[in-house]
Amino acid sequence: MTPSEPLMSRRLFLRTGTAIASGSLAARTLHQVTEAEAAENLPPHVPAWSQPLGTSVDDRPYGTPSPYESQVVRRSLKWITATRESSVNFTPLHDLDGIITPNGLCFERHHSGAPDIPPHEHRLMLHGLVERPLLFTMDEIKRFPCESRFYFLECAANGGLEWFGAQLNGCQYTHGMVHCVQYTGVPLKTVLNEAGLKRQAKWILAEGADAASMTRSIPLDKAMDDCLLAYSMNGERLRPEQGYPLRLLVPGWEGNMWIKWLRRLEVGDQPWHSREETARYTDLLENGKARQFTWVMEAKSVVTHPSPENPLLGKGFQQLKGLAWSGRGKIARVDVSFDGGMNWQPARLDEPVLPKCLTRFYADWTWNGEERLIQSRAVDEFGYVQPQYPALLKARGINSIYHNNGIQTWLVNPSGEVGNVRLGS
Amino acid sequence: MTPSEPLMSRRLFLRTGTAIASGSLAARTLHQVTEAEAAENLPPHVPAWSQPLGTSVDDRPYGTPSPYESQVVRRSLKWITATRESSVNFTPLHDLDGIITPNGLCFERHHSGAPDIPPHEHRLMLHGLVERPLLFTMDEIKRFPCESRFYFLECAANGGLEWFGAQLNGCQYTHGMVHCVQYTGVPLKTVLNEAGLKRQAKWILAEGADAASMTRSIPLDKAMDDCLLAYSMNGERLRPEQGYPLRLLVPGWEGNMWIKWLRRLEVGDQPWHSREETARYTDLLENGKARQFTWVMEAKSVVTHPSPENPLLGKGFQQLKGLAWSGRGKIARVDVSFDGGMNWQPARLDEPVLPKCLTRFYADWTWNGEERLIQSRAVDEFGYVQPQYPALLKARGINSIYHNNGIQTWLVNPSGEVGNVRLGS
Numbered sequence: 001m002t003p004s005e006p007l008m009s010r011r012l013f014l015r016t017g018t019a020i021a022s023g024s025l026a027a028r029t030l031h032q033v034t035e036a037e038a039a040e041n042l043p044p045h046v047p048a049w050s051q052p053l054g055t056s057v058d059d060r061p062y063g064t065p066s067p068y069e070s071q072v073v074r075r076s077l078k079w080i081t082a083t084r085e086s087s088v089n090f091t092p093l094h095d096l097d098g099i100i101t102p103n104g105l106c107f108e109r110h111h112s113g114a115p116d117i118p119p120h121e122h123r124l125m126l127h128g129l130v131e132r133p134l135l136f137t138m139d140e141i142k143r144f145p146c147e148s149r150f151y152f153l154e155c156a157a158n159g160g161l162e163w164f165g166a167q168l169n170g171c172q173y174t175h176g177m178v179h180c181v182q183y184t185g186v187p188l189k190t191v192l193n194e195a196g197l198k199r200q201a202k203w204i205l206a207e208g209a210d211a212a213s214m215t216r217s218i219p220l221d222k223a224m225d226d227c228l229l230a231y232s233m234n235g236e237r238l239r240p241e242q243g244y245p246l247r248l249l250v251p252g253w254e255g256n257m258w259i260k261w262l263r264r265l266e267v268g269d270q271p272w273h274s275r276e277e278t279a280r281y282t283d284l285l286e287n288g289k290a291r292q293f294t295w296v297m298e299a300k301s302v303v304t305h306p307s308p309e310n311p312l313l314g315k316g317f318q319q320l321k322g323l324a325w326s327g328r329g330k331i332a333r334v335d336v337s338f339d340g341g342m343n344w345q346p347a348r349l350d351e352p353v354l355p356k357c358l359t360r361f362y363a364d365w366t367w368n369g370e371e372r373l374i375q376s377r378a379v380d381e382f383g384y385v386q387p388q389y390p391a392l393l394k395a396r397g398i399n400s401i402y403h404n405n406g407i408q409t410w411l412v413n414p415s416g417e418v419g420n421v422r423l424g425s
Numbered sequence: 426m427t428p429s430e431p432l433m434s435r436r437l438f439l440r441t442g443t444a445i446a447s448g449s450l451a452a453r454t455l456h457q458v459t460e461a462e463a464a465e466n467l468p469p470h471v472p473a474w475s476q477p478l479g480t481s482v483d484d485r486p487y488g489t490p491s492p493y494e495s496q497v498v499r500r501s502l503k504w505i506t507a508t509r510e511s512s513v514n515f516t517p518l519h520d521l522d523g524i525i526t527p528n529g530l531c532f533e534r535h536h537s538g539a540p541d542i543p544p545h546e547h548r549l550m551l552h553g554l555v556e557r558p559l560l561f562t563m564d565e566i567k568r569f570p571c572e573s574r575f576y577f578l579e580c581a582a583n584g585g586l587e588w589f590g591a592q593l594n595g596c597q598y599t600h601g602m603v604h605c606v607q608y609t610g611v612p613l614k615t616v617l618n619e620a621g622l623k624r625q626a627k628w629i630l631a632e633g634a635d636a637a638s639m640t641r642s643i644p645l646d647k648a649m650d651d652c653l654l655a656y657s658m659n660g661e662r663l664r665p666e667q668g669y670p671l672r673l674l675v676p677g678w679e680g681n682m683w684i685k686w687l688r689r690l691e692v693g694d695q696p697w698h699s700r701e702e703t704a705r706y707t708d709l710l711e712n713g714k715a716r717q718f719t720w721v722m723e724a725k726s727v728v729t730h731p732s733p734e735n736p737l738l739g740k741g742f743q744q745l746k747g748l749a750w751s752g753r754g755k756i757a758r759v760d761v762s763f764d765g766g767m768n769w770q771p772a773r774l775d776e777p778v779l780p781k782c783l784t785r786f787y788a789d790w791t792w793n794g795e796e797r798l799i800q801s802r803a804v805d806e807f808g809y810v811q812p813q814y815p816a817l818l819k820a821r822g823i824n825s826i827y828h829n830n831g832i833q834t835w836l837v838n839p840s841g842e843v844g845n846v847r848l849g850s
Contacts, residue, residue, distance in 0.1 A: 113479025
């Protein structure tokens with residue numbers, strides 16, 4: 001497009017044939033200002049809400065969203081678990097822009113609810129195969145050199161119900177067990193070095209202070225690579241439901257390992273084979289064998305607009321929006337298809353593209369009211385390509401719960417509404 | 426330091442001579458775990474807060490900070506303005522990590538309070554020297570291609586009281602009229618192109634829907650460069666006090682130009698010389714002349730730890746933390762001094778370093794209980810060096826209110842307390 005060419009001329013920006021309840025755009029075109037309207041909108045003529053004094057700088061010591069945005073919340077599915085304390089809620093991905101998830105909207109997955117921990121009484125014990133077992137207060141942890149990193153956190157079970165073709169109606173439910181924030185904390189290797197590792201050290205056990213005593217084994221190589229003891233997210237202290245006052249970060253690996261309310265680190269020479277890495281968070285294959293320690297969250301993506309929650313509001317120019325991520329590093333490319341995967345075109349990646357972090361992508365397209373099958377396909381910097389469902393099911397069989405990174409298909413119908421469909425399985 | 430050398434041995438991590446009320450570290454060293462403590466901290470022995478079930482996933486559809494963090498809030502100074510609607514509050518920089526400011530903590534500066542605008546009724550009018558004057562709904566604006574960018578926003582008056590040596594006791598007050606978020610919006614040039622600029626177009630007037638009808642003139646070159654019509658911050662919709670539903674972003678330039686509650690853009694051939702660019706937001710020099718249109722926020726920095734709100738909690742190893750920014754582009758280097766500017770050492774910049782965005786820096790040092798004069802000095806990618814106060818005052822005289830980017834000095838006294846001092850002026 002040349003600089004002066006309008007993107008949404010009256011010709012392109014047409015009214016759709018079918019009324020869409022949620023969309024005012026369906027009923028109008030880009031509106032040229034009449035002389036009467038110009039007069040109405042010029043000073044001293046101002047809207048009603050511009051006439052009184054507004055709220056003062058003392059009214060919101062800690063601000064909250066506009067009341068007009070009250071629908072932008074985490075949502076849960078009541079039937080998904082037996083109790084509400086051992087359950088999950090979902091990030092409203094369809095309502096979000098960019099790559100940052102506001103702290104109040106980061107999905108939750110608890111196994112016994114979120115405990116209420118007084119930070120001044122909390123301790124982290126580091127023991128096992130170390131020279132000097134140590135007991136840390138939060139103030140002591142905060143005195144160590146820290147770093148801040150943008151990371152996504154995805155539950156291994158994100159999209160778990162889609163394995164079975166549940167076709168949940170909304171990307172909040174199909175993909176919303178992921179969030180992305182800037183974390184701040186101390187490299188785990190710094191406190192391990194402070195305690196001094198013994199020669200036989202090979203594994204770390206991390207234990208949470210929740211009633212479930214969540215425990216996971218982490219190989220020492222990962223612990224000494226990029227794991228962090230995090231105490232802040234998006235600038236402020238961790239939220240209670242995200243592990244306040246201390247959480248272990250295991251970048252790029254399944255969220256279950258990111259132990260919240262971290263109270264204990266034990267160094268050992270072999271894994272502990274806890275419940276969460278045997279009975280759960282393993283992948284039962286077709287042949288009856290189970291994959292264990294499948295930690296990495298492989299490359300994945302989802303189109304957030306259009307999506308079941310974001311129907312098309314009119315024919316003409318459209319901007320597709322989506323999110324992609326890879327637990328191995330950076331996203332190298334995202335392709336999008338409008339015909340169910342027959343033809344692909346590259347999406348535009350928004351900067352910055354960071355490793356093990358959400359990447360926002362866009363693609364411009366035109367919709368003339370026809371049915372469309374929309375897909376996105378992430379490719380990471382190591383050349384790994386997000387698979388179609390048939391290939392994924394062939395490799396993993398029919399018993400899987402975790403690590404679903406299959407390509408999502410949205411069906412756009414002629415009214416602009418969007419549904420969740422499964423192709424070729 | 427070698428990988429296995431402890432950073433905070435008993436020798437370095439000593440108790441200070443003077444008791445500090447807020448600091449538990451002052452009374453203890455890094456604590457080696459005794460056998461009794463290890464037994465107390467091993468399952469099935471768990472703290473009291475680990476015993477009951479915690480809160481469920483339905484308890485917080487939109488989450489809030491821990492009650493233990495209730496002191497982390499925006500704060501205002503009652504004596505600073507005649508009314509609370511035309512006033513300011515400050516970001517708690519001393520309590521924040523990384524570069525992201527949570528939306529609820531972004532400072533506010535209003536001239537008539539924050540209006541309450543129904544987004545479905547809000548309109549943006551674009552008129553003046555254009556081919557097709559246009560009236561946009563929010564839905565229409567959101568259909569244009571968008572982009573997400575991390576930008577700092579600083580009020581031109583940040584540090585204004587420090588010009589006169591007010592020496593406010595805390596970096597929340599001396600530097601807290603700045604915040605940094607990821608914004609999402611439509612490039613201003615896209616909608617200007619949609620309307621079609623006439624050949625004589627040189628300036629844009631932006632007008633807010635607040636009772637003050639805040640208006641500023643913006644040169645067309647800047648409008649066509651990186652200005653955005655923003656509707657989201659940190660992933661979610663703008664907060665009411667930050668311009669909901671639409672704000673103009675003028676990256677790197679003074680916050681007063683980032684018109685909130687944006688309702689009107691007029692294209693003209695000369696600036697409008699509104700109140701906010703004549704009687705205010707100009708710089709009266711010693712010779713009686715005033716600088717006008719001093720838009721760029723030059724390179725600046727502040728040490729947030731230690732700072733008056735963050736005293737040193739004990740002798741030994743310390744990590745200095747701070748923030749730097751430049752309205753011209755990227756921060757290239759930050760230097761820190763512990764002797765009032767006689768000697769400097771380079772700070773460590775945390776990644777990613779982004780243009781017109783806060784940059785977090787760190788420096789490791791050791792404190793043995795002596796008095797210290799701590800400073801930081803930002804250098805941007807164009808070689809501009811943040812000035813000491815004497816040089817700044819020599820150039821600008823004694824009448825200034827805006828654009829104070831002088832080097833801040835913190836005095837650490839032997840008890841670890843930190844004060845705001847002015848050197849050589």
